[in-house]
Amino acid sequence: xxxxxxxxxxxxxxxxxxxxxxxxxxxxxxxxxxxxxxxxxxxxxxxxxxxxxxxxxxxxxxxxxxxxxxxxxxxxxxxxxxxxxxxxxxxxxxxxxxxxxxxxxxxxxxxxxxxxxxxxxxxxxxxxxxxxxxxxxxxxxxxxxxxxxxxxxxxxxxxxxxxxxxxxxxxxxxxxxxxxxxxxxxxxxxxxxxxxxxxxxxxxxxxxxxxxxxxxxxxxxxxxxxxxxxxxxxxxxxxxxxxxxxxxxxxxxxxxxxxxxxxxxxxxxxxxxxxxxxxxxxxxxxxxxxxxxxxxxxxxxxxxxxxxxxxxxxxxxxxxxxxxxxxxxxxxxxxxxxxxxxxxxxxxxxxxxxxxxxxxxxxxxxxxxxxxxxxxxxxxxxxxxxxxxxxxxxxxxxxxxxxxxxxxxxxxxxxxxxxxxxxxxxxxxxxxxxxxxxxxxxxxxxxxxxxxxxxxxxxxxxxxxxxxxxx
Amino acid sequence: xxxxxxxxxxxxxxxxxxxxxxxxxxxxxxxxxxxxxxxxxxxxxxxxxxxxxxxxxxxxxxxxxxxxxxxxxxxxxxxxxxxxxxxxxxxxxx
Numbered sequence: 001x002x003x004x005x006x007x008x009x010x011x012x013x014x015x016x017x018x019x020x021x022x023x024x025x026x027x028x029x030x031x032x033x034x035x036x037x038x039x040x041x042x043x044x045x046x047x048x049x050x051x052x053x054x055x056x057x058x059x060x061x062x063x064x065x066x067x068x069x070x071x072x073x074x075x076x077x078x079x080x081x082x083x084x085x086x087x088x089x090x091x092x093x094x095x096x097x098x099x100x101x102x103x104x105x106x107x108x109x110x111x112x113x114x115x116x117x118x119x120x121x122x123x124x125x126x127x128x129x130x131x132x133x134x135x136x137x138x139x140x141x142x143x144x145x146x147x148x149x150x151x152x153x154x155x156x157x158x159x160x161x162x163x164x165x166x167x168x169x170x171x172x173x174x175x176x177x178x179x180x181x182x183x184x185x186x187x188x189x190x191x192x193x194x195x196x197x198x199x200x201x202x203x204x205x206x207x208x209x210x211x212x213x214x215x216x217x218x219x220x221x222x223x224x225x226x227x228x229x230x231x232x233x234x235x236x237x238x239x240x241x242x243x244x245x246x247x248x249x250x251x252x253x254x255x256x257x258x259x260x261x262x263x264x265x266x267x268x269x270x271x272x273x274x275x276x277x278x279x280x281x282x283x284x285x286x287x288x289x290x291x292x293x294x295x296x297x298x299x300x301x302x303x304x305x306x307x308x309x310x311x312x313x314x315x316x317x318x319x320x321x322x323x324x325x326x327x328x329x330x331x332x333x334x335x336x337x338x339x340x341x342x343x344x345x346x347x348x349x350x351x352x353x354x355x356x357x358x359x360x361x362x363x364x365x366x367x368x369x370x371x372x373x374x375x376x377x378x379x380x381x382x383x384x385x386x387x388x389x390x391x392x393x394x395x396x397x398x399x400x401x402x403x404x405x406x407x408x409x410x411x412x413x414x415x416x417x418x419x420x421x422x423x424x425x426x427x428x429x430x431x432x433x434x435x436x437x438x439x440x441x442x443x444x445x446x447x448x449x450x451x452x453x454x455x456x457x458x459x460x461x462x463x464x465x466x467x468x469x470x471x
Numbered sequence: 472x473x474x475x476x477x478x479x480x481x482x483x484x485x486x487x488x489x490x491x492x493x494x495x496x497x498x499x500x501x502x503x504x505x506x507x508x509x510x511x512x513x514x515x516x517x518x519x520x521x522x523x524x525x526x527x528x529x530x531x532x533x534x535x536x537x538x539x540x541x542x543x544x545x546x547x548x549x550x551x552x553x554x555x556x557x558x559x560x561x562x563x564x565x
Binding site: 097098100101194233234236237238239240292293296299300302303310314317318319320321322323324327329330331333334335336338339340342344347348350351352354355358363364365367368369370371372373374375376409410413 | 475477480481482483484485486487488492496499500502503504506507508509510511512513514515516517525526527528529534540543544546547548549550556558559561
């Protein structure tokens with residue numbers, strides 16, 4: 001079997017016609033995963049019961065009980081709970097934590113008979129853009145193992161790029177699906193805020209987090225999204241299905257040129273301009289747009305996100321579950337557990353969040369950031385009244401070297417510049433490969449980001465599929 | 472640069488940090504704050520509101536059968552005895 005070119009669509013046909021069994025397919029992937037993982041560290045665990053899961057899928061197929069994901073081998077980011085399995089968020093504080101229930105997306109995938117291959121490496125609690133913040137060592141980029149795969153869903157992107165899974169799930173708070181997908185040369189989709197229930201997924205920035213697919217093709221992303229989406233009363237921000245428009249959009253694309261120049265590598269910008277020309281040649285209309293406050297999105301994000309992190313991560317105290325370290329008193333227990341359990345970036349963001357919410361500073365930081373965010377939302381709404389899509393590069397640079405930015409948090413944060421505004425405003429966005437650039441002799445993939453208005457997730461798949469066909 | 476009392480913040484956040492890390496954070500946190508402070512120049516009017524967030528709450532009721540998760544949850548507790556979570560005594564004499 002050619003795992004290099006296999007898609008969910010192909011696998012579905014082969015499984016349904018009996019050309020391959022789910023067990024055979026799963027075993028090929030497990031073998032590839034085991035072989036590659038020593039080098040890439042993309043999986044934190046490859047599950048032992050993959051064979052049994054695949055057998056169940058084969059029984060479903062034999063009985064004609066077939067869904068889009070029946071027998072499809074996928075990998076799950078380590079912050080999404082699967083009942084009875086370790087789910088650590090790539091953190092020492094949850095190193096041996098066994099999930100007591102299934103996340104909503106896992107319930108959906110189990111009902112369709114998907115096969116879970118393993119849990120993927122990530123930045124601790126999804127905080128980072130390089131997967132270097134994992135408590136269990138960094139993941140390597142399959143295109144150059146001296147480089148980062150992006151993050152925080154770096155493991156989920158690497159396993160798809162290295163053919164160690166047919167598809168995967170990631171989470172995206174400020175670009176954590178799209179940026180690693182771009183840097184690994186695969187497709188990544190961040191749905192509209194509220195499209196996918198976060199029930200059973202470790203919260204990081206609750207007003208920003210979404211779960212989404214990482215796949216080889218846009219069609220595969222659409223299929224996997226189709227399985228995991230849907231209203232769920234256990235996530236209060238989950239939107240009713242009627243909110244999402246299925247109607248096709250127009251072909252008018254807005255480009256915020258004023259925002260793209262600073263910090264974007266020249267060859268990335270060239271590839272982006274080439275992509276725009278292709279879109280134009282295929283009947284899309286390109287117009288310049290102004291988003292006056294978009295330059296402040298990144299700074300705004302690095303106030304709101306840590307504020308939410310500091311409150312969400314307060315639950316990890318070593319009392320009810322997870323790792324426990326003794327102190328002298330109860331407060332000492334908390335301080336020791338959290339001091340030893342959290343990694344450096346988690347500690348940094350919790351302290352930062354604590355500061356921007358503290359008395360005397362909350363107006364200047366958190367409340368001002370919320371005001372800028374509301375302003376950004378208005379600007380996006382205004383732009384979307386005139387265009388169907390906003391397009392940017394997904395990341396201003398290709399994958400950088402492991403260790404290159406670890407000592408400079410602000411430089412590291414700059415990698416999120418084009419992805420963050422999407423989470424700040426809650427709109428959906430899709431990253432699709434747009435070619436390669438060369439760094440130190442390595443050919444590295446880069447991505448283009450398509451953004452649509454709230455609820456227009458389907459329109460992104462249409463333009464993404466069009467773009468994939470343009471040569 | 473904004474003056475930040477890292478030791479006090481760590482106490483508020485309930486995170487024990489050593490002196491070496493305290494020194495690093497005394498460099499990093501003000502550097503990040505210097506970067507985010509650019510938002511003071513941005514548009515948008517500051518209010519006490521948190522913004523228009525959308526929530527739908529489910530009806531009150533039993534989300535699951537009582538006791539359905541008890542055994543698994545007890546098993547994940549660091550200090551459990553006879554079906555109870557053991558915590559430290561927090562009342563002292565002084």
